[in-house]
Amino acid sequence: xxxxxxxxxxxxxxxxxxxxxxxxxxxxxxxxxxxxxxxxxxxxxxxxxxxxxxxxxxxxxxxxxxxxxxxxxxxxxxxxxxxxxxxxxxxxxxxxxxxxxxxxxxxxxxxxxxxxxxxxxxxxxxxxxxxxxxxxxxxxxxxxxxxxxxxxxxxxxxxxxxxxxxxxxxxxxxxxxxxxxxxxxxxxxxxxxxxxxxxxxxxxxxxxxxxxxxxxxxxxxxxxxxxxxxxxxxx
Numbered sequence: 612x613x614x615x616x617x618x619x620x621x622x623x624x625x626x627x628x629x630x631x632x633x634x635x636x637x638x639x640x641x642x643x644x645x646x647x648x649x650x651x652x653x654x655x656x657x658x659x660x661x662x663x664x665x666x667x668x669x670x671x672x673x674x675x676x677x678x679x680x681x682x683x684x685x686x687x688x689x690x691x692x693x694x695x696x697x698x699x700x701x702x703x704x705x706x707x708x709x710x711x712x713x714x715x716x717x718x719x720x721x722x723x724x725x726x727x728x729x730x731x732x733x734x735x736x737x738x739x740x741x742x743x744x745x746x747x748x749x750x751x752x753x754x755x756x757x758x759x760x761x762x763x764x765x766x767x768x769x770x771x772x773x774x775x776x777x778x779x780x781x782x783x784x785x786x787x788x789x790x791x792x793x794x795x796x797x798x799x800x801x802x803x804x805x806x807x808x809x810x811x812x813x814x815x816x817x818x819x820x821x822x823x824x825x826x827x828x829x830x831x832x833x834x835x836x837x838x839x840x841x842x843x844x845x846x
Contacts, residue, residue: 621673628656632664636674636688641696643677643687678707680835694751703750710835717746722760723805726770731802734758761803771806 622630635652636644644652649661656664665688668674675693676686680701687699704715718741725740726732738757741747764770829835 628660629664629668631656632661633668633673636668637690639689641689641693642699643679643689643693643695645685645687649688680705703747703752703756714747718752718760719764721746722757722764723769726803726805731804732761733800733802734761737761765803765806769806770803772801772803775800775802 622633625633631653632649635649639648646658646661646665649665650656650658653661665674665676669676672691674688675691676688677695677700679685679687679699687695689695701710703718704711706714721741721744722737725737729736734757735754737760738752738754741752741757761770761772765772829837829840831837
């Protein structure tokens, strides 16, 4: 009921045309909608009129636009308090639709520093620490993001990860097994530590693609692609 009242308050004073656009943007949820989609859904309005109405809704702080990783010059509109989906903005290592290498490097450094400080850490703990630190502005590091960072550091030979399970409530935890990545969801506690004895790297771990946080977005003709990869240039 409170949610409905807030919505009615926001809609108060809007013209019928503004309400039409607002409702279409609201229905799009965290994936948002483009001007092209709005033209199709609200066919009674011309593009110039739609652009004017969108600007007015932005100025009223009712909607916002973000850039999408599929096309960095394309604007996607959504309600002002909506957190864009990962499919739209690409996660914490994207800024304005572009891959931000500096953010990835910072996350790697913070991860190593926290593992050294705490001696052992889980992906959930790392995500919480980074989110509370304010390192990511207006972004949230999910547990799966932290898992990727820590797993990449394992592949790079800097960390080791192992599955730790409590023997009994009154006993201390014991290591069950160790490998290069998290076990299935049945694992109770998967932790990461600094790998002792120096960094034992193979040639394979130096290949940029092996530790790339956006490899699933990479491809010929895509925003992220091998031809323009900054990691390849350094490699």
